[in-house]
Amino acid sequence: MLVGKRVNLKVAEKEDVPLLAQWLNDVNFSGDYQHFPDQITKAMLEKRIVEHRLYQNEWVDFIIEKKDGNKIGWAAHYLSAPNFGWIEIGYAIAPNERNKGYATETIQILVDYLFLTRDIVRIQAVIDSANIASRRTLEKARFKKEGTLRKALWNAKGKWTDGDFYGILRDN
Numbered sequence: 001m002l003v004g005k006r007v008n009l010k011v012a013e014k015e016d017v018p019l020l021a022q023w024l025n026d027v028n029f030s031g032d033y034q035h036f037p038d039q040i041t042k043a044m045l046e047k048r049i050v051e052h053r054l055y056q057n058e059w060v061d062f063i064i065e066k067k068d069g070n071k072i073g074w075a076a077h078y079l080s081a082p083n084f085g086w087i088e089i090g091y092a093i094a095p096n097e098r099n100k101g102y103a104t105e106t107i108q109i110l111v112d113y114l115f116l117t118r119d120i121v122r123i124q125a126v127i128d129s130a131n132i133a134s135r136r137t138l139e140k141a142r143f144k145k146e147g148t149l150r151k152a153l154w155n156a157k158g159k160w161t162d163g164d165f166y167g168i169l170r171d172n
Ligand SMILES: CC(C)(COP(=O)(O)OP(=O)(O)OC[C@H]1O[C@@H](n2cnc3c(N)ncnc32)[C@H](O)[C@@H]1OP(=O)(O)O)[C@@H](O)C(=O)NCCC(=O)NCCS
Pocket: 029, 030, 031, 032, 033, 034, 090, 091, 092, 093, 094, 097, 098, 099, 100, 101, 102, 103, 104, 105, 126, 127, 128, 131, 132, 133, 134, 136, 137
C-alpha cells in the first residue's frame, strides 16, 4: 500500500476486478478522452491484475482509496516502450470525487514511489490535447509538456485526436 496524506494507493487484486471492469468500461468514469483499450472484460482484467500476462510488458494497477477505505479511483504505471524503459502513468477519479485534488496527490505518490524504487530518470504521461483537467493535474504535480503527437489517440467519441506528452525528471 502506498500511503499519502488524503489517499492511499492499494495494488489491485482479484477482489477489485468487478469494480475495475465496471469503472473502466464506463465512459462517465473513463471520460471523453480516455485512450485505453475501448472495452476490457473481467477475464482480461484477471489476466492483467492476477496473472500479469495480459500484456508482454509490466503493467501495475492500483485502486485509489480515501482514508476511510472508500474506493474513489484507479491508477496505473506501465512500461510503454520497453526498448527505452519508458514508464508511463494513467489515472481516473470517480466523477463525484473530482476537483478535490485526489488525482494530483495520486500522481505525486506514484512519482515518489517510482523514483524511489526504480533506476529511472523520467516518468511520462500522454493525454488528449483537449483534456484540460488532466493537463492541469499534471502541471500541479510538476510535469512539463514535452511535445505533441498528432492524431495519436483514438478517443471515446470515435475520433483521432492529438496527444500531448508530459514528463517529469528525477533531477528537476
Ligand atoms: C483528469 C482527472 C483524473 C483529474 O482528477 P481530479 O481528482 O479532479 O484532479 P485534481 O482535483 O487533482 O485537479 C484537477 C484540476 O483541473 C481543473 N479543471 C478540471 N476541469 C477543468 C476545466 N474544464 N477547465 C479548467 N480546469 C479544469 C481543476 O480546477 C483542478 O485545478 P485547480 O486545483 O487548479 O483548481 C479526472 O478529471 C478524471 O478522472 N477524468 C477522466 C479520466 C481521465 O481523463 N484521466 C486522465 C487520462 S490521461
